[in-house]
């Protein structure tokens with residue numbers, strides 16, 4: 102009896118040893134099956150990433166300090182949540198969550214969009230055709246089946262009875278939606294609504310009229326005719342591409358119904374192609390779709406209401422002396438904008454004439470920016486033209502080095518020329534206004550002078566200059582009149598400091 106017990110104890114003991122041993126035995130790796138959803142299989146038609154002097158890799162490092170500048174401006178999307186697991190030859194869906202921004206970059210494979218089930222204007226029309234159209238009509242409303250992902254799993258949609266009842270499973274349930282895609286105080290958070298409405302469809306039931314084989318970004322824009330907001334959307338799209346590790350520049354689809362605007366030039370330059378969701382007829386399926394967070398969730402926008410004290414650093418300093426309280430990301434992005442327009446990047450490639458300085462005066466002009474706009478700007482600098490003329494006279498007779506005063510009539514210039522003028526400027530002067538967002542792609546030694554009327558004391562451009570590490574000066578006015586003599590004194594001291 103005793104020996105039987107002993108024997109079985111020994112046997113159990115031996116068995117445990119054996120299984121522990123087997124557990125630690127080095128496993129031989131299985132040969133990697135060829136992944137049919139691998140992005141690299143579908144490259145040929147996409148633009149490559151340009152080489153950017155300030156580029157740093159975007160690794161996802163979950164142990165990074167969440168308050169570091171990299172978490173705000175770079176890859177802080179370090180918490181990965183798999184909602185539908187990736188598998189051979191089937192759909193998948195996951196999100197990368199950024200705790201400090203309260204935002205997620207989500208992506209999925211075998212995603213179907215039925216644009217007929219998105220209620221919104223067609224988008225991309227000429228402005229004159231849609232004057233007076235309301236903003237609500239341009240923002241998407243998702244009906245059942247607007248977006249689906251092939252896969253199995255998901256959350257039983259226990260709310261109101263939906264569609265074919267038993268077949269409808271949501272990919273992300275309410276709790277996870279709240280946790281990973283919070284509303285962030287945005288009145289109609291369309292990306293949260295899109296992902297909240299995403300349903301699972303069984304393998305074999307995915308019916309597509311058309312496939313997009315290359316990775317595609319899905320973006321909803323809000324204030325699409327304003328350069329500041331557009332730059333937040335562009336930045337979010339760029340960051341999402343890097344977080345998703347896309348080997349080439351993706352295609353981009355606007356999931357909104359805004360009319361076309363001159364700012365689209367930058368979207369087209371930066372990405373491999375740009376289309377409006379409603380331009381697709383029937384159901385289009387994406388082999389790899391990336392859902393871009395709203396521009397309101399970028400550090401560029403969040404910095405307006407909370408302190409993000411990340412001073413811009415040069416890439417050389419960050420290599421030599423890495424500092425997680427500084428950032429190179431906005432410089433990298435500014436170079437991305439320049440490179441997208443085919444303008445050379447890299448300080449050594451750009452030759453500014455010696456002994457001459459371009460002083461760019463960005464002008465604010467009246468023009469109709471969007472369907473709800475009457476075409477008149479609020480005046481922020483009532484004597485802008487007079488100030489410009491005074492500076493012109495001063496510049497032409499300045500003793501020292503040559504000063505070219507450049508008339509930045511940006512509303513009438515192609516985007517590429519605007520970016521080029523920014524790059525060529527030693528000094529940029531402007532009243533507070535969205536045009537100043539361009540300083541994101543200025544050279545690192547450019548000096549900014551912002552003239553701020555009493556009603557417009559807001560930090561947008563002081564912050565961008567700080568995050569870029571640019572020298573920045575503000576002239577705060579009593580009202581909206583700037584004394585030309587004072588501006589000239591300020592400019593003179595800036596130019597004297599620059600030397601010739």
Ligand SMILES: *[C@@H]1O[C@H](CO)[C@@H](O)[C@H](O)[C@H]1NC(C)=O
Nearest residue numbers: 241242243293294295297298
């Ligand atoms: C689905 O979309 C509608 C309209 O866009 C929205 O009102 C609703 O909140 C969304 N549902 C979820 C769960 O997000």
Ligand SMILES: *[C@@H]1O[C@H](CO)[C@@H](O)[C@H](O)[C@H]1NC(C)=O
Nearest residue numbers: 225375376377379380381382
């Ligand atoms: C919209 O669709 C039409 C017809 O399918 C196509 O010819 C056109 O290039 C598309 N436009 C855009 C901006 O994608």
